[in-house]
Amino acid sequence: MVTRIAILLLGLLASQAVSAEPLKLVTFHIPPLVSLSNRAAPSGYAIDVVRRMFDRAGDDYELEIQPVKRAMRSAIDTPGTCVFPIDRSQEREASLSWIGPVSVARHGFYSAPARPYTLRSLTDARPYTIGSYLGSGVGEYLQSLDYKVHLATQNHLGLLMLQAGRVDLWISDTRSAPIIAERLGVELGEPELVFFTTLRSLGCNRDTDPARLAALETALLELYNSGELQDILQLEP
Numbered sequence: 001m002v003t004r005i006a007i008l009l010l011g012l013l014a015s016q017a018v019s020a021e022p023l024k025l026v027t028f029h030i031p032p033l034v035s036l037s038n039r040a041a042p043s044g045y046a047i048d049v050v051r052r053m054f055d056r057a058g059d060d061y062e063l064e065i066q067p068v069k070r071a072m073r074s075a076i077d078t079p080g081t082c083v084f085p086i087d088r089s090q091e092r093e094a095s096l097s098w099i100g101p102v103s104v105a106r107h108g109f110y111s112a113p114a115r116p117y118t119l120r121s122l123t124d125a126r127p128y129t130i131g132s133y134l135g136s137g138v139g140e141y142l143q144s145l146d147y148k149v150h151l152a153t154q155n156h157l158g159l160l161m162l163q164a165g166r167v168d169l170w171i172s173d174t175r176s177a178p179i180i181a182e183r184l185g186v187e188l189g190e191p192e193l194v195f196f197t198t199l200r201s202l203g204c205n206r207d208t209d210p211a212r213l214a215a216l217e218t219a220l221l222e223l224y225n226s227g228e229l230q231d232i233l234q235l236e237p
């Protein structure tokens with residue numbers, strides 16, 4: 001009898017240890033949402049939101065950096081893995097369990113200062129070649145509508161293509177664009193047209209414990225309701 005109780009207790013402790021394993025969060029360089037440095041831990045306002053959400057839920061995570069496409073594949077294929085901050089789309093919706101938003105971004109078309117274009121609506125961009133990147137929900141959305149979109153492997157390459165005249169317009173969110181331009185030493189003006197707002201989320205492997213995800217979602221909702229995320233996300237009160 002004592003032996004049986006001991007075995008049951010050991011099994012219970014093992015089960016608790018498994019359930020308490022940190023979630024593996026995979027992210028990628030997309031400043032100012034996520035900024036990477038060789039001499040410091042990743043930072044950015046999406047990092048801040050996720051950290052506060054996990055703290056409030058009393059949960060734990062481990063952070064890993066991967067290219068955006070590989071990061072999404074890791075979350076889809078690997079139990080206990082989530083990716084952020086990514087756009088929700090019709091193609092991705094059923095592949096992951098979602099918590100969000102962890103960032104809010106406004107997207108615009110940028111042209112080279114020497115080659116400006118007058119855009120009054122999204123339709124005005126149809127004749128032009130547009131630079132975006134693999135994993136961008138906005139770029140892939142426009143591509144699905146038969147806009148001429150060139151998807152580079154990383155966001156900053158779209159700006160370099162714009163500078164070189166390989167594309168006419170570059171899509172970027174309005175907070176990232178000036179940071180990328182400054183880092184590359186490229187002149188960039190205001191967007192020709194701000195046309196889209198995206199809500200980026202945390203997408204988790206479908207086999208992740210639903211109760212654990214529910215606790216994180218509740219924590220995020222409480223952070224929004226308390227107003228704690230207003231300044232981070234630059235939301236209107």
